[in-house]
Amino acid sequence: xxxxxxxxxxxxxxxxxxxxxxxxxxxxxxxxxxxxxxxxxxxxxxxxxxxxxxxxxxxxxxxxxxxxxxxxxxxxxxxxxxxxxxxxxxxxxxxxxxxxxxxxxxxxxxxxxxxxxxxxxxxxxxxxxxxxxxxxxxxx
Ligand code: HEM
Numbered sequence: 001x002x003x004x005x006x007x008x009x010x011x012x013x014x015x016x017x018x019x020x021x022x023x024x025x026x027x028x029x030x031x032x033x034x035x036x037x038x039x040x041x042x043x044x045x046x047x048x049x050x051x052x053x054x055x056x057x058x059x060x061x062x063x064x065x066x067x068x069x070x071x072x073x074x075x076x077x078x079x080x081x082x083x084x085x086x087x088x089x090x091x092x093x094x095x096x097x098x099x100x101x102x103x104x105x106x107x108x109x110x111x112x113x114x115x116x117x118x119x120x121x122x123x124x125x126x127x128x129x130x131x132x133x134x135x136x137x138x139x140x
Contacts, residue, residue, distance in 0.1 A: 038061060094135070
């Protein structure tokens with residue numbers, strides 16, 4: 001009986017903490033699209049038999065990145081007013097470079113050049129790490 005009470009308390013705590021968590025920002029929603037498509041792309045970029053599907057994944061990531069580039073990172077609001085414009089401009093530049101790399105990736109896949117495609121996927125992963133360090137709010 002006590003165990004059941006204990007388990008109910010845990011369940012209630014879990015459910016309410018999920019409800020309290022702030023809703024995703026518009027940018028987070030786009031990033032989730034990028035993440036899902038990118039995870040699949042990493043698994044198949046080397047395989048020429050999947051190039052049509054890989055191209056569709058690149059198009060999906062590109063569209064999400066394109067709409068992400070018209071948004072502003074949450075971190076912007078934490079910066080002093082005087083630094084915000086430059087921060088957002090840097091973010092947009094980085095997104096532009098990211099999209100340019102996606103276009104290179106599409107060209108490599110279209111040409112059936114999977115060795116290049118794999119290399120570009122790894123560059124995109126590096127860009128993700130660096131961009132997140134700079135533009136993503138640290139978890140609090
Ligand atoms: C392969 C590339 C990338 C992947 C897989 C990726 C994935 C993600 C994921 C999973 C999140 C967290 C979403 C959530 O909390 O629900 C996120 C957040 C974020 N990402 Fe990316 N990302 C990538 C590239 C980039 C690039 C290139 C930039 C910037 C130019 C960027 C900027 C951000 C920012 C600013 C956030 C925080 C969201 C906010 O401030 O509202 N990401 N990303």
